[in-house]
Amino acid sequence: xxxxxxxxxxxxxxxxxxxxxxxxxxxxxxxxxxxxxxxxxxxxxxxxxxxxxxxxxxxxxxxxxxxxxxxxxxxxxxxxxxxxxxxxxxxxxxxxxxxxxxxxxxxxxxxxxxxxxxxxxxxxxxxxxxxxxxxxxxxxxxxxxxxxxxxxxxxxxxxxxxxxxxxxxxxxxxxxxxxxxxxxxxxxxxxxxxxxxxxxxxxxxxxxxxxxxxxxxxxxxxxxxxxxxxxxxxxxxxxxxxxxxxxxxxxxxxxxxxxxxxxxxxxxxxxxxxxxxxxxxxxxxxxxxxxxxxxxxxxxxxxxxxxxxxxxxxxxxxxxxxxxxxxxxxxxxxxxxxxxxxxxxxxxxxxxxxxxxxxxxxxxxxxxxxxxxxxxxxxxxxxxxxxxxxxxxxxxxxxxxxxxxxxxxxxxxxxxxxxxxxxxxxxxxxxxxxxxxxxxxxxxxxxxxxxxxxxxxxxxxxxxxxxxxxxxxxxxxxxxxxxxxxxxxxxxxxxxxxxxxxxxxxxxxxxxxxxxxx
Amino acid sequence: xxxxxxxxxxxxxxxxxxxxxxxxxxxxxxxxxxxxxxxxxxxxxxxxxxxxxxxxxxxxxxxxxxxxxxxxxxxxxxxxxxxxxxxxxxxxxxxxxxxxxxxxxxxxxxxxxxxxxxxxxxxxxxxxxxxxxxxxxxxxxxxxxxxxxxxxxxxxxxxxxxxxxxxxxxxxxxxxxxxxxxxxxxxxxxxxxxxxxxxxxxxxxxxxxxxxxxxxxxxxxxxxxxxxxxxxxxxxxxxxxxxxxxxxxxxxxxxxxxxxxxxxxxxxxxxxxxxxxxxxxxxxxxxxxxxxxxxxxxxxxxxxxxxxxxxxxxxxxxxxxxxxxxxxxxxxxxxxxxxxxxxxxxxxxxxxxxxxxxxxxxxxxxxxxxxxxx
Numbered sequence: 038x039x040x041x042x043x044x045x046x047x048x049x050x051x052x053x054x055x056x057x058x059x060x061x062x063x064x065x066x067x068x069x070x071x072x073x074x075x076x077x078x079x080x081x082x083x084x085x086x087x088x089x090x091x092x093x094x095x096x097x098x099x100x101x102x103x104x105x106x107x108x109x110x111x112x113x114x115x116x117x118x119x120x121x122x123x124x125x126x127x128x129x130x131x132x133x134x135x136x137x138x139x140x141x142x143x144x145x146x147x148x149x150x151x152x153x154x155x156x157x158x159x160x161x162x163x164x165x166x167x168x169x170x171x172x173x174x175x176x177x178x179x180x181x182x183x184x185x186x187x188x189x190x191x192x193x194x195x196x197x198x199x200x201x202x203x204x205x206x207x208x209x210x211x212x213x214x215x216x217x218x219x220x221x222x223x224x225x226x227x228x229x230x231x232x233x234x235x236x237x238x239x240x241x242x243x244x245x246x247x248x249x250x251x252x253x254x255x256x257x258x259x260x261x262x263x264x265x266x267x268x269x270x271x272x273x274x275x276x277x278x279x280x281x282x283x284x285x286x287x288x289x290x291x292x293x294x295x296x297x298x299x300x301x302x303x304x305x306x307x308x309x310x311x312x313x314x315x316x317x318x319x320x321x322x323x324x325x326x327x328x329x330x331x332x333x334x335x336x337x338x339x340x341x342x343x344x345x346x347x348x349x350x351x352x353x354x355x356x357x358x359x360x361x362x363x364x365x366x367x368x369x370x371x372x373x374x375x376x377x378x379x380x381x382x383x384x385x386x387x388x389x390x391x392x393x394x395x396x397x398x399x400x401x402x403x404x405x406x407x408x409x410x411x412x413x414x415x416x417x418x419x420x421x422x423x424x425x426x427x428x429x430x431x432x433x434x435x436x437x438x439x440x441x442x443x444x445x446x447x448x449x450x451x452x453x454x455x456x457x458x459x460x461x462x463x464x465x466x467x468x469x470x471x472x473x474x475x476x477x478x479x480x481x482x483x484x485x486x487x488x489x490x491x492x493x494x495x496x497x498x499x500x501x502x503x504x505x506x507x508x509x510x511x512x513x514x515x516x517x518x519x520x521x522x523x524x525x526x527x528x529x530x531x532x533x534x535x536x537x538x539x540x541x542x543x544x545x546x547x548x549x550x551x552x553x554x555x
Numbered sequence: 556x557x558x559x560x561x562x563x564x565x566x567x568x569x570x571x572x573x574x575x576x577x578x579x580x581x582x583x584x585x586x587x588x589x590x591x592x593x594x595x596x597x598x599x600x601x602x603x604x605x606x607x608x609x610x611x612x613x614x615x616x617x618x619x620x621x622x623x624x625x626x627x628x629x630x631x632x633x634x635x636x637x638x639x640x641x642x643x644x645x646x647x648x649x650x651x652x653x654x655x656x657x658x659x660x661x662x663x664x665x666x667x668x669x670x671x672x673x674x675x676x677x678x679x680x681x682x683x684x685x686x687x688x689x690x691x692x693x694x695x696x697x698x699x700x701x702x703x704x705x706x707x708x709x710x711x712x713x714x715x716x717x718x719x720x721x722x723x724x725x726x727x728x729x730x731x732x733x734x735x736x737x738x739x740x741x742x743x744x745x746x747x748x749x750x751x752x753x754x755x756x757x758x759x760x761x762x763x764x765x766x767x768x769x770x771x772x773x774x775x776x777x778x779x780x781x782x783x784x785x786x787x788x789x790x791x792x793x794x795x796x797x798x799x800x801x802x803x804x805x806x807x808x809x810x811x812x813x814x815x816x817x818x819x820x821x822x823x824x825x826x827x828x829x830x831x832x833x834x835x836x837x838x839x840x841x842x843x844x845x846x847x848x849x850x851x852x853x854x855x856x857x858x859x860x861x862x863x864x865x866x867x868x869x870x871x872x873x874x875x876x877x878x879x880x881x882x883x884x885x886x887x888x889x890x891x892x893x894x895x896x897x898x899x900x901x902x903x904x905x906x907x908x909x910x911x912x913x914x915x916x917x918x919x920x921x922x923x924x925x926x927x928x929x
Contacts, residue, residue: 062917063916063917352800353802354799354800375802376799376800376801376802377801377802378802379802380802386800388800390796393794393796393797394794394796394797394799394800395797395800396794396797397790397793397794397797398794399793400789400790400793404786407786408790408797408800408801409800409801409802411783411786411787411801412783412787416783417783420782420783420784421781421782421783422780422781422782422783422785422786424781
């Protein structure tokens with residue numbers, strides 16, 4: 038049902054045109070005859086769930102994969118792209134979700150890397166410096182050229198990537214999930230930059246699964262589902278609800294309904310937690326709060342302001358330098374209880390980074406369903422481990438939590454992000470905890486799965502459990518939390534009731550603003 | 556975001572096809588080397604195969620070498636599953652041999668079926684003790700186990716030379732060897748064991764240790780994949796982050812894995828000393844500790860794979876020595892070179908054919924690959 042509008046006579050040819058691009062990986066039909074037209078001088082978004090084929094499509098355009106069939110035209114000319122080098126030659130630049138930068142090198146060195154221009158590095162660097170200063174002035178893209186990239190904040194590192202692409206002469210810039218690592222403020226700055234690039238005649242192709250970004254910055258949006266283009270719309274004439282429905286293939290509730298909470302007794306209490314990292318920098322400063330049965334407390338904050346450390350300290354993965362954590366009438370810190378003992382006391386934990394902590398990617402799903410609970414007697418007598426029990430249990434959980442594909446023996450890394458998260462949630466929820474710590478429950482998760490995960494968390498709350506929710510998605514906090522604590526620089530700088538909290542006010546506190554001076 | 560080369564192979568290709576292709580490639584290069592010195596490669600391979608499997612004597616020797624490689628291959632695999640590369644199998648086997656020899660020299664008069672578990676325990680204990688030092692250094696101080704185990708190999712060599720020259724040397728002896736073990740401490744040979752059940756087998760060094768090594772394969776499998784403890788060990792090796800999250804101590808996993816690894820390597824002496832040499836000599840390990848690395852790599856760190864790979868290397872050792880007897884232009888050094896080629900292609904360059912093979916599989920679509928997301 039792709040039907041790109043015919044270009045009016047005399048208009049410049051589209052910056053990128055795909056005609057019937059088809060790609061299979063074995064039995065997986067990743068791209069089904071995708072046709073796409075990206076008009077020059079626009080911001081064009083491609084949106085779709087994980088597994089919809091957006092990344093494959095972009096990898097074909099940038100030369101990582103070869104299409105089985107179809108044609109790519111760049112600025113009207115058929116392009117034969119066999120490797121990334123060909124794409125760069127044709128004027129395509131790509132900014133990856135995970136930056137391709139050498140952290141110990143300066144910005145300037147990173148930008149000339151691979152295009153040093155001759156044997157003498159000094160000449161190349163001088164030439165590059167002049168051209169970069171020009172570019173920076175043209176696009177308002179100021180970055181410190183002589184500082185090691187590793188010292189720059191993530192938002193600036195991304196600018197270095199953009200600058201690198203422009204320096205190589207890119208006229209079409211592809212950004213893959215560009216806001217995944219950014220704060221809301223940094224994301225807004227990025228959008229302003231993208232608009233400016235567009236106004237200066239560049240074409241921007243934005244690959245994302247976030248509706249808000251599409252609405253905020255794009256001129257046109259292409260929706261993909263199951264490898265095919267299902268819609269090609271003018272952004273002004275569509276709505277988030279329509280896009281979500283097209284992405285998922287059914288109507289989706291973007292906001293899960295929530296009844297007022299009925300808080301009960303205090304289940305977990307943190308008192309004056311302090312933590313310093315190896316370099317002596319304070320990560321937690323005098324953090325105190327109480328978690329009641331039957332409520333969700335949301336921790337809002339820009340990533341890196343102590344939320345990660347707070348979760349780790351509460352879960353027992355790190356020891357605080359000072360403070361107490363009370364659960365079940367005991368102080369977990371002074372008793373020296375680790376993650377295993379805390380689980381036994383009913384404290385479950387969905388970690389922020391499911392691939393680095395919550396799962397072992399190379400292990401099958403059923404083994405991952407044991408992680409942290411493997412020593413329980415249910416999984417085998419004494420030291421023995423009984424796979425049949427664990428596999429059967431994993432199969433049942435996959436049923437309950439709608440994990441797809443329903444294969445307990447499939448390794449965890451082969452599941453999509455949303456299904457991986459459901460595997461972790463299933464394990465932690467099925468352990469029937471009284472307190473659940475949840476970090477970034479929907480990071481990299483499809484819209485359809487987000488809805489299901491949010492429902493689960495609310496069900497748990499309504500069943501009288503206490504939940505601590507850490508998320509960098511402010512929408513998620515606002516939608517789920519009964520109380521919101523705002524963290525900035527390791528300290529809790531404000532508390533607001535979940536109902537009626539304004540995004541603007543919370544955002545102001547997150548950025549370090551003082552209450553009352555907004 | 557998957558760059559090129561990140562593709563995956565179906566399981567059977569990874570486990571069987573790739574090692575087989577590596578082996579074929581190694582043998583092709585070896586054939587070229589044999590042809591270069593003026594001998595017929597086909598004839599050479601025929602001689603090797605016949606030498607390894609063509610007679611009872613050949614089979615006996617092949618399985619005798621296989622026994623050593625089983626112990627050292629398993630040792631490398633156990634450490635590998637905990638995320639460590641134990642290069643110290645050679646030294647751990649050497650020191651393990653000291654424990655076995657001390658047991659034989661002092662307790663050899665015990666009834667054999669009481670002495671045997673004692674000897675196994677002594678070898679395992681000494682091997683484990685030698686591995687405990689790098690393990691502790693890694694767990695507590697972060698000293699890299701690859702470096703420390705290599706150093707421990709040299710220390711083992713120096714220690715054993717000192718002990719054999721100054722302490723354990725048999726009185727009135729010129730060469731640094733211990734006194735012969737008492738008869739009652741020797742491993743029953745395959746000839747004797749099969750003779751007991753009425754089967755004839757020719758006289759070879761093959762002995763009861765082979766069965767002990769097979770038992771060790773089963774035990775390692777059980778330990779790693781059927782115990783909670785093995786699960787924790789594999790989690791610590793596969794993902795330190797997940798281990799911290801699950802409350803598994805990576806330090807404890809390191810130490811336990813290395814103790815078991817050293818214990819397995821320490822059993823080489825059962826085969827070499829109690830089974831064949833019948834006293835303690837210098838350098839009895841003879842590189843088996845290093846071959847174990849190639850065996851584990853080729854066997855994908857799984858006991859079944861290690862069994863197949865150990866058999867291959869056992870055959871190469873035995874067939875290779877036959878070859879040097881029978882071919883005038885093929886000397887011992889050339890045989891070592893051929894074995895080295897197999898180690899190189901199957902061990903160090905194990906991934907050489909992986910990318911091209913994966914590309915082939917991607918092109919000629921295969922139903923075994925079914926990623927569930929992009």
